[in-house]
Amino acid sequence: MVFLGAHAVNSNGSVYSRAGTALVAMLAKEHSVPVLILSETYKYSNNIQLDSFTKNELGTAFLLIISVC
Numbered sequence: 001m002v003f004l005g006a007h008a009v010n011s012n013g014s015v016y017s018r019a020g021t022a023l024v025a026m027l028a029k030e031h032s033v034p035v036l037i038l039s040e041t042y043k044y045s046n047n048i049q050l051d052s053f054t055k056n057e058l059g060t061a062f063l064l065i066i067s068v069c
Contacts, residue, residue: 002028006039011046 002024008016015021015037028035 002033002035004035004037006037006043008043008045009037009039011044016045 004015004017004021004024006015006017006021010016017037025035
């Protein structure tokens, strides 16, 4: 059994987590190993994530650096 953590669990069941989490889940599925996501209840979100780009910041490097400062 594989246990994974999550930054957020969306209302449609999709999970927002660290890089590499999807790879671990896919390998577990390939080997018929169950995967459980562990998360605190305050991390449940009403958002629905339809693709992997919804949470990524897109733009020029300059604008992304300025927005952080």
